[in-house]
Amino acid sequence: MDTDSPLKDERRLHILDAASELLAIRPTASLADIAQHAHIGKATLHRYFSTREALLIELAYRALNLVSDVIATCRLDQDPAPVALGRLAEALVPHGDKWYFLLNEHFWDVHPDLIQAEETVQAPILALIERGQAEGTFRRDISPTWMIYMLDFTLFAAWQAIFDGTIARRDAPRLMIEGLLGGIMTKT
Amino acid sequence: MDTDSPLKDERRLHILDAASELLAIRPTASLADIAQHAHIGKATLHRYFSTREALLIELAYRALNLVSDVIATCRLDQDPAPVALGRLAEALVPHGDKWYFLLNEHFWDVHPDLIQAEETVQAPILALIERGQAEGTFRRDISPTWMIYMLDFTLFAAWQAIFDGTIARRDAPRLMIEGLLGGIMTKT
DNA sequence: ATAAAATGAGATAAAATTGTCTCAAAATAG
DNA sequence: CTATTTTGAGACAATTTTATCTCATTTTAT
Structure with missing residues (x-):
C-alpha cells in the first residue's frame, strides 16, 4: 500500500x-x-x-488491529476478572461486526501470518478467564472455551441488537455484561 | 412437490x-x-x-416446522418460566443450525406466508418470557427483546461449539441453559 | 481560480456460480 | 434375478458476480 x-x-x-x-x-x-x-x-x-479477496484480507487485518488495540487498552490483568471482562466487553461492543468477521471468515489457512496475529488476540482473553477461575470469581465447572464462546456470541448479539435498533447503544454494554457475567460468575 | x-x-x-x-x-x-x-x-x-432459491425456501419451511414441533412439545406454559425455558433450550440445541438459518436468511419480504409462520414461532417464546417476568423469576429490568437475542445467540453458540467439537453434545444443553439463565433470572 | 486527481455510471470482459443435459454405472423395485 | 429408476461425473449453457475500462463530472489541492 x-x-x-x-x-x-x-x-x-x-x-x-x-x-x-x-x-x-x-x-x-x-x-x-x-x-x-x-x-x-x-x-x-x-x-x-x-479484488474481493484483497478487500477481505485488509478487513481482517483492520479488524485484528482494532481488536488488538482495544485489548491492549483494557488492562485485562488488573482488577478482579469480572471487572476486567466487563471492561473488555464494553470496549468491544462497537466493534462487534469486526469481531464477527474475524470469527467467521475462512481464510486462515491461506494466510498463516493471520493465524499468529489472531492468537495474540485470543491469548489475553483466555488468560483473563483463567485468572478469574484461579481467583475464584469465575466458575471452574465451566470450561474457558465455553466462556469464550459465550463472550463471542453475546458480543455479537449486542452489536446486532444495536444495529437492529432494538436496544439503545448506551444500554448495550450493560445488558451484554450482565447477561454474560450472570452465566459465568460464581454465586456469591 | x-x-x-x-x-x-x-x-x-x-x-x-x-x-x-x-x-x-x-x-x-x-x-x-x-x-x-x-x-x-x-x-x-x-x-x-x-434452483438455489427453491432449496432455501424449502429449508426455511423445514426449519420452521421443526422448530414449531419442538416448541409445541415443550409445554412452555407449564412449570416456572426458567424450567420451561431450560426445556426449550435443551430441545432446540440440536437444531441450532436451522435456528440460525431462520434468523439470518433474508427472504421474508418475498414470501409473506413465511412471516406469519415465523411469528407463530416467536409468540410462545415471548409469552414465556413475559410470564417469567410476571411471576418474578425473570428480571423486569431487562427487555424481553434482549432476552430473546440472548436465547438466539446462546443457542447458536452451543450448536457451533458442538459442531466444532469443543464441547460434548451431552454437555451443551446444560452449559447453554446455565449461561443463559444466569443472565436473565432474578437473584434469589 | 485553475489544474490535477478522484469519482460514478455504465459498458464490457473475465470468472464463478447456477442451471441443464448426457450417459454409463449404481441403486432400487418387484 | 431383471427391468426400471436414480445417480454422479463432467460437459455445456445461462446467469450473476467480479474485474476492467472509458469519460464527463465532481472534488481536491495549491
Whole structure:
C-alpha cells in the first residue's frame, strides 16, 4: 500500500468499515452491494481494493488491529476478572461486526501470518478467564472455551441488537455484561 | 412437490439437513459446496431442488416446522418460566443450525406466508418470557427483546461449539441453559 | 481560480456460480 | 434375478458476480 493522502486513507477505512457492517448482517453481500452500502461507485471500490479477496484480507487485518488495540487498552490483568471482562466487553461492543468477521471468515489457512496475529488476540482473553477461575470469581465447572464462546456470541448479539435498533447503544454494554457475567460468575 | 417414495423423501431431508449445517458454518457456500457436503452430485441436487432459491425456501419451511414441533412439545406454559425455558433450550440445541438459518436468511419480504409462520414461532417464546417476568423469576429490568437475542445467540453458540467439537453434545444443553439463565433470572 | 486527481455510471470482459443435459454405472423395485 | 429408476461425473449453457475500462463530472489541492 502506497502512501496516500489522509483523505484517501480515511476513505479507505470508511469503505472497510461499511464492508464490515454489511458482511456482518449479510455475509453473502456482493461487491456491488458493498459499494452501495458504502455510498461509493463500484469502480471506486475496485480502485481501492483490486479484488474481493484483497478487500477481505485488509478487513481482517483492520479488524485484528482494532481488536488488538482495544485489548491492549483494557488492562485485562488488573482488577478482579469480572471487572476486567466487563471492561473488555464494553470496549468491544462497537466493534462487534469486526469481531464477527474475524470469527467467521475462512481464510486462515491461506494466510498463516493471520493465524499468529489472531492468537495474540485470543491469548489475553483466555488468560483473563483463567485468572478469574484461579481467583475464584469465575466458575471452574465451566470450561474457558465455553466462556469464550459465550463472550463471542453475546458480543455479537449486542452489536446486532444495536444495529437492529432494538436496544439503545448506551444500554448495550450493560445488558451484554450482565447477561454474560450472570452465566459465568460464581454465586456469591 | 409430488408424492415420492419414502426413500426419496428421506434423501430430500438429508440434503436439506446437510445444506442447513453447511450454511450455518459458511453462509457463502455454493451449490457445488452443498452437494459435496451432502455427498451427492450436483446434478442430483438440482433434481431435488430446481434452483438455489427453491432449496432455501424449502429449508426455511423445514426449519420452521421443526422448530414449531419442538416448541409445541415443550409445554412452555407449564412449570416456572426458567424450567420451561431450560426445556426449550435443551430441545432446540440440536437444531441450532436451522435456528440460525431462520434468523439470518433474508427472504421474508418475498414470501409473506413465511412471516406469519415465523411469528407463530416467536409468540410462545415471548409469552414465556413475559410470564417469567410476571411471576418474578425473570428480571423486569431487562427487555424481553434482549432476552430473546440472548436465547438466539446462546443457542447458536452451543450448536457451533458442538459442531466444532469443543464441547460434548451431552454437555451443551446444560452449559447453554446455565449461561443463559444466569443472565436473565432474578437473584434469589 | 485553475489544474490535477478522484469519482460514478455504465459498458464490457473475465470468472464463478447456477442451471441443464448426457450417459454409463449404481441403486432400487418387484 | 431383471427391468426400471436414480445417480454422479463432467460437459455445456445461462446467469450473476467480479474485474476492467472509458469519460464527463465532481472534488481536491495549491
